[in-house]
Amino acid sequence: MRERLLCIIRKEFRQAFREPRMRSMLFIPPLVQLFVFGFAVNLDVDHATLAWMDGDRSYQSRELLAAFQGSGRFEVVAEPANDREVQQLLDASRADLVVRVLPGFERDLARGRSTSVQVLINGTNSNTASIVSSYASSIITDFASQVMQERNRELLSARQVAAPVSFHVPQLKLQSRVWFNPDLLSRNYFVPGIVVNIIMLITLMLTAMAIVREKEIGTMEQLMVTPIRPIELMLGKTLPFALVGLVDTVLVIIAALLLFHVPFRGSVLLLFFCAVLFLMTSLGAGIFISTISQTQQQAMMTTFLFFQPCFLLSGFAFPVRNMPDSVQYLTYLDPVRYFMEIVRGVFLKGSGVSVLWPQMLALAIFGVVILTLSSLRFRKRLD
Amino acid sequence: MSVRRLMAVTKKELLHIVRDVRSLALALALPLVMLLLFGYALTLDVDRIPTYVYDQDHTPESRELIDQFRGSRYFQLREAINNYKTAERGIDKSAILLSIVVPRYYSRHLLSGDEADVQLLVDGSDSNTASIALGYADAVIESYSAQLRSNAQVRRGGQPMRVPVDPRIRVWYNSDLKSKNFIVPGLIAVTMMIIASMLSSLTIAREWENGTMEQLLSTPVRPGELVLGKLLAYFALGLADMAISIIVGVFIFQVPFRGNAGFLLFTSCLFLFGALSWGIFLSATARTQLMAFQMGMLSSFLPGYLLSGFIYSIHNMPRIIQIVSYIVPARYFVTILNGVFLKGVGYRILWLEVLMLAIYAGLVFWGASRKMRLKVA
Numbered sequence: 001m002r003e004r005l006l007c008i009i010r011k012e013f014r015q016a017f018r019e020p021r022m023r024s025m026l027f028i029p030p031l032v033q034l035f036v037f038g039f040a041v042n043l044d045v046d047h048a049t050l051a052w053m054d055g056d057r058s059y060q061s062r063e064l065l066a067a068f069q070g071s072g073r074f075e076v077v078a079e080p081a082n083d084r085e086v087q088q089l090l091d092a093s094r095a096d097l098v099v100r101v102l103p104g105f106e107r108d109l110a111r112g113r114s115t116s117v118q119v120l121i122n123g124t125n126s127n128t129a130s131i132v133s134s135y136a137s138s139i140i141t142d143f144a145s146q147v148m149q150e151r152n153r154e155l156l157s158a159r160q161v162a163a164p165v166s167f168h169v170p171q172l173k174l175q176s177r178v179w180f181n182p183d184l185l186s187r188n189y190f191v192p193g194i195v196v197n198i199i200m201l202i203t204l205m206l207t208a209m210a211i212v213r214e215k216e217i218g219t220m221e222q223l224m225v226t227p228i229r230p231i232e233l234m235l236g237k238t239l240p241f242a243l244v245g246l247v248d249t250v251l252v253i254i255a256a257l258l259l260f261h262v263p264f265r266g267s268v269l270l271l272f273f274c275a276v277l278f279l280m281t282s283l284g285a286g287i288f289i290s291t292i293s294q295t296q297q298q299a300m301m302t303t304f305l306f307f308q309p310c311f312l313l314s315g316f317a318f319p320v321r322n323m324p325d326s327v328q329y330l331t332y333l334d335p336v337r338y339f340m341e342i343v344r345g346v347f348l349k350g351s352g353v354s355v356l357w358p359q360m361l362a363l364a365i366f367g368v369v370i371l372t373l374s375s376l377r378f379r380k381r382l383d
Numbered sequence: 384m385s386v387r388r389l390m391a392v393t394k395k396e397l398l399h400i401v402r403d404v405r406s407l408a409l410a411l412a413l414p415l416v417m418l419l420l421f422g423y424a425l426t427l428d429v430d431r432i433p434t435y436v437y438d439q440d441h442t443p444e445s446r447e448l449i450d451q452f453r454g455s456r457y458f459q460l461r462e463a464i465n466n467y468k469t470a471e472r473g474i475d476k477s478a479i480l481l482s483i484v485v486p487r488y489y490s491r492h493l494l495s496g497d498e499a500d501v502q503l504l505v506d507g508s509d510s511n512t513a514s515i516a517l518g519y520a521d522a523v524i525e526s527y528s529a530q531l532r533s534n535a536q537v538r539r540g541g542q543p544m545r546v547p548v549d550p551r552i553r554v555w556y557n558s559d560l561k562s563k564n565f566i567v568p569g570l571i572a573v574t575m576m577i578i579a580s581m582l583s584s585l586t587i588a589r590e591w592e593n594g595t596m597e598q599l600l601s602t603p604v605r606p607g608e609l610v611l612g613k614l615l616a617y618f619a620l621g622l623a624d625m626a627i628s629i630i631v632g633v634f635i636f637q638v639p640f641r642g643n644a645g646f647l648l649f650t651s652c653l654f655l656f657g658a659l660s661w662g663i664f665l666s667a668t669a670r671t672q673l674m675a676f677q678m679g680m681l682s683s684f685l686p687g688y689l690l691s692g693f694i695y696s697i698h699n700m701p702r703i704i705q706i707v708s709y710i711v712p713a714r715y716f717v718t719i720l721n722g723v724f725l726k727g728v729g730y731r732i733l734w735l736e737v738l739m740l741a742i743y744a745g746l747v748f749w750g751a752s753r754k755m756r757l758k759v760a
Contacts, residue, residue, distance in 0.1 A: 040700050041689055045699065115549075119553070123558060126428065126561055134518025134519070137522065171531075177505065209676075308416070321433070
């Protein structure tokens, strides 16, 4: 049994590594993915483009502009002079927001009248827009409270020592402490998730395609007349790709640590153990897809149709918490979700078995069930 | 180039498509599944943030503060806790996203007119959600603080103190800030890019792999006709997909459509032509279907998702990646779709994008035919 198994593993490896282009295809896509994800996937809003429309041109309005510029989050790209230019800037998406100071701004402030600053936000991308809007309103509110303090101080000095205590105004101050990712970098959140993406795609697709190719080209019959038993064939087909998947994982983790300096706070061993648990699921699914597909094109499209929802519902880019309740229940059926939680927990939070055991249990159950069912089906298909 | 031969190739390819019912069904189902998923389930909008409250003060003032959070639809107060340990545990297990701590002596500070602290513990691992949640919390505290100040002023017999500057924020194009409204149009571009290259990337590789290419070559069909013929067949399928996506987007998800339908049709055709040509180019390059597929995924799926500005804004990327994104056709199409759907703009604003799509389609088609000719010769 061992000998036959080794034979088929050797054949599979040779087939995968024979062609130089194929060889590179096994290892380059994961790294390219990592680069692209690490650099491009970024929901942080660092340099929102701001168009400044100053109808007042006074000391105070320049102070407000300085507050925007000093925040480091806005970059002034234009100074439109009229409404038509504003419209054009927003239509062409050249500005994320337009801040408009009305004439008489300084005068109103000096007289203690209340005035307003208009902010027009390009809402096309609602996510950027809501972040930009909260930045802008906090800058303006800060500016307002500074103005108010100054005014109080002036009143105080004008009245001399009339009743200084009464000028204390109650004020709330928010002190936030951000855990695990204090700089709020989205890279730290996304890069660990890529590990999951890569293991899943490599093992699922390569397994399914490798088996279906034998069917399509007709070499499956040749394999069947050899003394190889179905279980050996299956193991032989899956183990090489499992290995490739694990090697890719290591590669990606190393690159994540060296290139992107993503914190890794947990245990490597735990992560590996969970990766193996997860491999049972993804290899099992690959085998299952191979039993229901006749051609490589079918296998590929089925893989895609399976992979895509699993991945999107896993919480990789879109948090599970934001989904409607019914869909949240549905995500419990998605094995990728558990692995995603484990990987992020291990990387960012340094969680151990005591926190992650429910996810690990779920992965183990999914793995055993899927792998058993699809091996049974695979065997029946061959007989 | 002969129309008769061209039509023959197209007809043969259409037969291929129609005969493989499952692939056909999958090709039509994929955009539907993606749209339904994104339209219903996937959103970046943050609300109902699960929150613990740790009230160390236990006074009417602290309870009033907590009620401010309870009244906001963005926060969902789970339970009152009485130590930091529970908060830590909750964040560790991702049961909650943030925890509000009202320190002891909060009310004393507040009543004596000092600055009173409110602490917030935030799980920052998902930086986007965290920064939006922080923004909401900030807004709640700010407005409550302003209200307190004004009340205090009135109590002292003064006039209610007015906030000197008040930000008046108006959001254009997507005034409810629904992520669905920008994800659905962008998604149409991304799905089309993936489908187009997936559909066409296998078509020539399959002929090579199955050995039917030799048969084709012995017929009088010329390489250019072969490429164009195959392309036309998939063009029909792609247009069907496009129509399904747009209808579902507008009628089921109620995404506003403010632009011109003719303009949309024209740009869609340009985009589809370019994306399909790219698939055929890959197919002519790769010898096996697996290779073609891998290359197709790598060159269309990832850039389509990530470098098109569909979700992740290109402006925030490092310079070098921004430059790379100029060669991703989906980038232009996403801009066009967002413009047509949400902004209702046309050629006057989007002419550059349309031009780029046309150039891309022309170049890639030329490349594909040339590659085919070289391969055959």
